Amino acid sequence: MKIVIVGGGISGLSLAYFLLRKEPGLDVEVLESASRPGGKIWTDRAEGYLCEWGVNGFLDNKPRTLELASMLGLAPVRSNDNARKRFIYSDDQLHKLPESPPEFFRSNLLSLRGRLRIIYEIFAPRGTADDETLMDFAVRRLGKEAYEKLIDPMASGIYAGDSSKLSLKSCFPRIDEIERKYGSLIRGMIKLQKEAKGTGKKVGSGPGGTLTTFDGGMHSLIDSLREQLGHRLKIDSEVSSIDRRDKNYGVFLGNGDEMKADILVLATPAHISSKILRQENKEISEMLDKIPYPAVSVACLGFSKEKIGLSLDGFGYLVPYKERRRILGTLWDSSIFPDRAPDGKVLLRTMVGGARASDIALQEDDKIVGDVMSELRAIMGINADPEFVRVYKHDLAIPQYNVGHQRIIASIHAIISKWRGFYLTGNAYRGISLNDCIENSYIWSEKILGLKEVG
Numbered sequence: 001m002k003i004v005i006v007g008g009g010i011s012g013l014s015l016a017y018f019l020l021r022k023e024p025g026l027d028v029e030v031l032e033s034a035s036r037p038g039g040k041i042w043t044d045r046a047e048g049y050l051c052e053w054g055v056n057g058f059l060d061n062k063p064r065t066l067e068l069a070s071m072l073g074l075a076p077v078r079s080n081d082n083a084r085k086r087f088i089y090s091d092d093q094l095h096k097l098p099e100s101p102p103e104f105f106r107s108n109l110l111s112l113r114g115r116l117r118i119i120y121e122i123f124a125p126r127g128t129a130d131d132e133t134l135m136d137f138a139v140r141r142l143g144k145e146a147y148e149k150l151i152d153p154m155a156s157g158i159y160a161g162d163s164s165k166l167s168l169k170s171c172f173p174r175i176d177e178i179e180r181k182y183g184s185l186i187r188g189m190i191k192l193q194k195e196a197k198g199t200g201k202k203v204g205s206g207p208g209g210t211l212t213t214f215d216g217g218m219h220s221l222i223d224s225l226r227e228q229l230g231h232r233l234k235i236d237s238e239v240s241s242i243d244r245r246d247k248n249y250g251v252f253l254g255n256g257d258e259m260k261a262d263i264l265v266l267a268t269p270a271h272i273s274s275k276i277l278r279q280e281n282k283e284i285s286e287m288l289d290k291i292p293y294p295a296v297s298v299a300c301l302g303f304s305k306e307k308i309g310l311s312l313d314g315f316g317y318l319v320p321y322k323e324r325r326r327i328l329g330t331l332w333d334s335s336i337f338p339d340r341a342p343d344g345k346v347l348l349r350t351m352v353g354g355a356r357a358s359d360i361a362l363q364e365d366d367k368i369v370g371d372v373m374s375e376l377r378a379i380m381g382i383n384a385d386p387e388f389v390r391v392y393k394h395d396l397a398i399p400q401y402n403v404g405h406q407r408i409i410a411s412i413h414a415i416i417s418k419w420r421g422f423y424l425t426g427n428a429y430r431g432i433s434l435n436d437c438i439e440n441s442y443i444w445s446e447k448i449l450g451l452k453e454v455g
């Protein structure tokens with residue numbers, strides 16, 4: 001029985017690995033179009049700097065990624081204590097994000113009225129919409145100011161998204177669940193904390209966890225998977241279409257080659273899976289095209305430490321959309337992870353673009369660097385020129401789980417669940433983070449092996 005996985009990003013690679021770990025004799029092949037695997041994960045090392053091209057790390061609160069790392073013999077490298085100090089740029093200054101309720105009430109990030117409005121959350125009405133935007137939810141429960149200064153930047157930090165379009169239940173299902181169950185986030189958190197007392201469990205509505213990477217950067221994870229998969233991973237192998245037959249699938253490559261698969265998994269971005277499926281099923285192809293992918297660019301800039309006025313003692317900052325700046329935020333990478341910059345230097349990693357400003361990310365590199373520098377000057381008071389510059393462009397970067405996302409997924413599932421041995425996976429469907437991708441690969445591996453036993 002042949003299993004073909006199309007796409008050698010973390011979703012495809014980890015799925016192949018989990019399958020082979022359970023059944024080393026399986027005939028599994030991963031087809032990757034690029035000349036290197038990893039997809040959005042790649043680490044660039046130059047002039048003593050270590051820059052992440054895409055994925056910067058993962059939160060250590062989901063066990064599956066750590067389990068995978070341990071199977072591969074990779075030791076996690078956790079961000080240091082600075083990572084707890086996060087900032088929001090608002091009203092011309094950087095405000096430290098409060099870490100506790102008393103700190104929150106002392107902080108002047110929100111006006112007194114905005115802070116009191118958050119307490120009113122206990123009495124705010126429940127939502128009536130089945131699928132509400134993150135903006136509508138946050139304004140209804142927490143007030144406009146908290147939405148603009150806290151919730152909206154968090155959404156742009158994770159999704160580079162537009163919270164007036166993002167779906168609460170698709171993007172933050174836990175928060176949706178707490179409201180549905182307890183009627184209030186504050187009440188829900190208090191109850192959950194009481195229930196968790198003594199169990200050692202940590203309770204939170206947000207993602208939680210510590211940002212974690214590996215020695216040598218995120219690409220170490222890909223290098224290890226590549227080594228484990230060996231000849232089963234084929235690079236420079238672009239799949240152009242598939243054909244569903246009575247007993248198996250035909251897989252057609254851009255170079256004219258053809259393969260047969262008994263089990264076929266597309267672990268490619270939704271817009272690519274749409275192309276691959278266009279001839280086979282136009283309806284699915286059109287639904288996949290409804291998942292938008294805005295552009296994001298990452299500018300990694302290195303400076304001499306002594307020329308930066310600020311202490312850089314923290315994680316970095318996010319910029320609320322209401323500030324109308326040309327960047328989404330900046331991570332002070334060398335402050336939280338070791339070996340990101342040579343001695344005496346610092347590495348700043350600024351994200352631009354996203355659902356509300358893809359045009360900025362699609363500019364020429366020089367223009368992006370010019371925009372970033374003028375924002376770093378205004379926000380952080382940096383007057384020095386960068387000594388090191390890298391710009392990484394992702395024209396189709398992050399899938400957006402907008403309102404209607406779950407309906408799209410359910411409609412696609414209704415069709416493909418009838419196709420024996422066919423799966424769609426990757427960050428476009430049930431969670432965009434690296435942790436989600438790895439967890440979903442694990443779940444699919446169990447399902448595929450179950451199917452094999454039945455078949």
Ligand SMILES: Cc1cc2nc3c(=O)[nH]c(=O)nc-3n(C[C@H](O)[C@H](O)[C@H](O)COP(=O)(O)OP(=O)(O)OC[C@H]3O[C@@H](n4cnc5c(N)ncnc54)[C@H](O)[C@@H]3O)c2cc1C
Pocket residue numbers: 006007008009010011012031032033034037038039040041053054055056057058059237238239240267268269272296298394397398425426427428432433434435437
């Ligand atoms: C700038 C950026 C920063 C991010 N930062 C983080 C972060 O810090 N933490 C986090 O958890 N998540 C982050 N993400 C989200 C991240 O993308 C996912 O968590 C994860 O890497 C997605 O993996 P994937 O395998 O599903 O998709 P991809 O990484 O997109 O992999 C898909 C693979 O399919 C291949 N492919 C495409 N077309 C074909 C074809 N026709 N035939 C064969 N192969 C094909 C591609 O080359 C690619 O290798 C970030 C995303 C971006 C864009």
